[in-house]
Amino acid sequence: MPGKSMSTMIDADPIADLLPDLITLRRDLHAHPELAYAEERTAGIVGASLRLLGLEVEEGIGGTGVVGRLCLGSSTKTVGLRADMDALPMVELGRMPYQSRHPGVHHGCGHDGHVAMLIGAARELARRRDFDGTVNFIFQPAEEGKGGARKMIEDGLFERFPCDRVFALHNWPELPEGSAQTRPGAIMAAADRFDITIRSQGGHAAQPQRTSDAILAASQLIGQLHTIISRRVDPVESAVLSVTRVSGGHSHNVLPAEVLITGTVRTFDPAIQDAIETAIRDMVQGIAISFGVSTEVQYDRYYPATVNTPEEAAIALHAAELAGLKASEAPQGAFTSEDFAFMLQKKPGAYLWLGQGRTHGSAAQPLHSPHYDFNDDVLGRGVSWLCAVARLALHR
Numbered sequence: 001m002p003g004k005s006m007s008t009m010i011d012a013d014p015i016a017d018l019l020p021d022l023i024t025l026r027r028d029l030h031a032h033p034e035l036a037y038a039e040e041r042t043a044g045i046v047g048a049s050l051r052l053l054g055l056e057v058e059e060g061i062g063g064t065g066v067v068g069r070l071c072l073g074s075s076t077k078t079v080g081l082r083a084d085m086d087a088l089p090m091v092e093l094g095r096m097p098y099q100s101r102h103p104g105v106h107h108g109c110g111h112d113g114h115v116a117m118l119i120g121a122a123r124e125l126a127r128r129r130d131f132d133g134t135v136n137f138i139f140q141p142a143e144e145g146k147g148g149a150r151k152m153i154e155d156g157l158f159e160r161f162p163c164d165r166v167f168a169l170h171n172w173p174e175l176p177e178g179s180a181q182t183r184p185g186a187i188m189a190a191a192d193r194f195d196i197t198i199r200s201q202g203g204h205a206a207q208p209q210r211t212s213d214a215i216l217a218a219s220q221l222i223g224q225l226h227t228i229i230s231r232r233v234d235p236v237e238s239a240v241l242s243v244t245r246v247s248g249g250h251s252h253n254v255l256p257a258e259v260l261i262t263g264t265v266r267t268f269d270p271a272i273q274d275a276i277e278t279a280i281r282d283m284v285q286g287i288a289i290s291f292g293v294s295t296e297v298q299y300d301r302y303y304p305a306t307v308n309t310p311e312e313a314a315i316a317l318h319a320a321e322l323a324g325l326k327a328s329e330a331p332q333g334a335f336t337s338e339d340f341a342f343m344l345q346k347k348p349g350a351y352l353w354l355g356q357g358r359t360h361g362s363a364a365q366p367l368h369s370p371h372y373d374f375n376d377d378v379l380g381r382g383v384s385w386l387c388a389v390a391r392l393a394l395h396r
Helices: 016-031 040-052 111-128 148-154 214-225 228-232 270-291 310-322 340-346 376-395
Strands: 056-061 065-072 078-084 133-140 165-176 179-182 185-188 190-199 239-247 258-267 294-303 306-308 326-329 349-357
Touching: 016 040, 016 111, 016 376, 040 056, 040 065, 040 111, 040 133, 065 111, 065 148, 078 111, 078 340, 078 376, 111 133, 111 165, 111 376, 133 148, 133 376, 148 340, 165 179, 165 310, 165 340, 165 376, 179 310, 185 349, 190 214, 190 270, 214 239, 214 258, 214 270, 228 239, 228 270, 239 270, 258 270, 270 294, 306 310, 306 340, 306 349, 310 326, 310 349, 310 376, 340 349, 349 376
Parallel strands: 078 133, 078 165, 165 349, 179 326
Antiparallel strands: 056 065, 065 133, 179 349, 185 306, 190 258, 190 294, 239 258
């Protein structure tokens, strides 16, 4: 689009006339949350909304994923914008009129807001028609630990909907409303899970000399595992190891034959990831020898680190400025994880944190809290950013 600067091409004001419908949509999605790969109702609403705009729509990608394509002009440039759709398996304790109607399922991470913002961006770009190229609106299932992004990619996402670049955002309660952050390089950590089984023959609690003690072995192992970061990882590196579940035994007078230990590891550097896994396996083997028990280790690297490419991180921050946000480079990545990482392994792109900490009234609840609710006041900002980043990506 010769003769126009990007600053004149992009309207940074909130999308005021779209907001009432988007708020209604967001709250409807909040009231009807759906778990990973079960987002049938959500996907149906998304598909119908995109078809009303005249977009080419495909459903059932990677399970319940939906993609809408909007093509304008003659450019062959393409960009992908992604929103996640699934909720969490947790009880909601909020008391708003639109609280979850599905017991034990809660939009505790704001994916309802992400869906509403991306639908809003599709509406805005479809009516403005002020870009040259193709925008792919990617609505992804199963972000919460189930690898929906990987499933969509395996189902031919980028072959069916080519993307030169991909972008996504996540609401961020820790940042003030009206702000945004990202950074080149790692923005979210890799997420690993370990499951350790310790087995003995079990026996009478009053005769511990007659059996190896799986609970004592597990207790010693847990203490050792929590020395890995401080003693096996360079202090200048960043990593987290947490034991999150221990189970074993059924009676006060029985030494159990089996104890299970589960936990998570978060890292940014694959070399550190390798070192931690090796250390866990070494310690488990040592415990087996010391206590006369048998052991088994399952180690699952289920999400890689989310790594932004430098040029696309710069585009994301520029788009945030054009959307009227206070944009800054994040000083460090977060130890939470995100399966948008799989898309960034395939395509250049960036992931943005959109501040939603309320500037008035009660503070925003943290992600995954039973009291969490998406802040509807940032819907317009998110729509503006998505539109701005699409236009910038296609303009370059």
